[in-house]
Amino acid sequence: MDDEMEIWTVRAFDDASTRVPLPPRDRWVPTKVQRNQAAPFLAAAAIAVLIAFGVALGLGFRDRLVPASSAKPIPTGGMILLPGSSESSTWGGVYEHSLGATVLRPTWLPFAVEKTNSSVATGGRFINYGVGYVTNDYQSQLFFFAESTEFPPPQLGPGDHSTDVTVRGRDARLITAADGRPRVIWTENEVRYTAQAVSTKISATDLLRVVESLAPVVNTSGAIR
């Protein structure tokens, strides 16, 4: 690279970089981190518990429509749970990273749960989680999302039809996609919740019933998040 090109490159990237605003400095370092040396052992213990849950499920433990209040959250030590972990442990993982927001878990579903996926991401002061329900044929059925209202609200997609409804005593939007899949979006305590049917087999009526069944996840000492 000759001098002229080097100078152009340095200046161009300097100019462009300085136009990228940085987050407030108090958000640079994550506030909730594990600094203890026992983390690997705790993670191994959590994996062992998850395997035990998996074995229990495989041995015919079929009643998974457990009230949320009976869930025993299991610290995961990480930001994501692997597909196939139990429903309770998935919600437990979300609970662990909820940053004080209420985590709402369904107590009624229109299908038998075989697997749950979760994606838990917290960005400093923002909650942002997603939990997916997948049947044993690997078909996604439902997603539950929650995020801070500081995130921009979701946009309607092409062909979406929106209807005002009331869920959990609050104003909500029931949005039906062009292919008939419904989703419900509402806000509670500055957290925007979304329940989304991924499968076309789930009707709007069933989805609204799922939403009405949502209950806060609590820990074993009764603390709600």
Added chain:
Amino acid sequence: MSEPSWDDVYVAAYPQVYRGLVALGARPDEAEDALHDAFVRGLEGADVASPPGWLFVVATRRWRRRRWRDRIFRPLAAVTRTESAEPAVRIDLFDALRKLPRRQREVLVARYIVGLSQDETASVLGIARGTVAATATQATRALRARLEER
């Protein structure tokens, strides 16, 4: 003089690594999350000989993995986050940069935003020093050509 803590070296490297991630195409919240993940990873043991380079590589991997993970939830993401594919910061240079091949993008960002030397760039990206120089030249020519087309 005592050695700087991981917190100190992380904070010192944060601005250029954050901006490097955004230049590569990460949304601001994705860049923040990726850096948080890298910070936690660094607590377990980081190459503090070159914190910016180490952070850049680890955070970039975390960001790409997050993008991959989000695809698992694509059915919902496609509906509820129509803006997610669009970077929040629109800068002509970065728009043009994002159209270059991945290796060229990474070399330019590592060299001119994160501020790594040729040797450091070669080390963190796992390529030869000569390849860094050749790639940077090639990428810069392509970048200028794209910008001049506008």
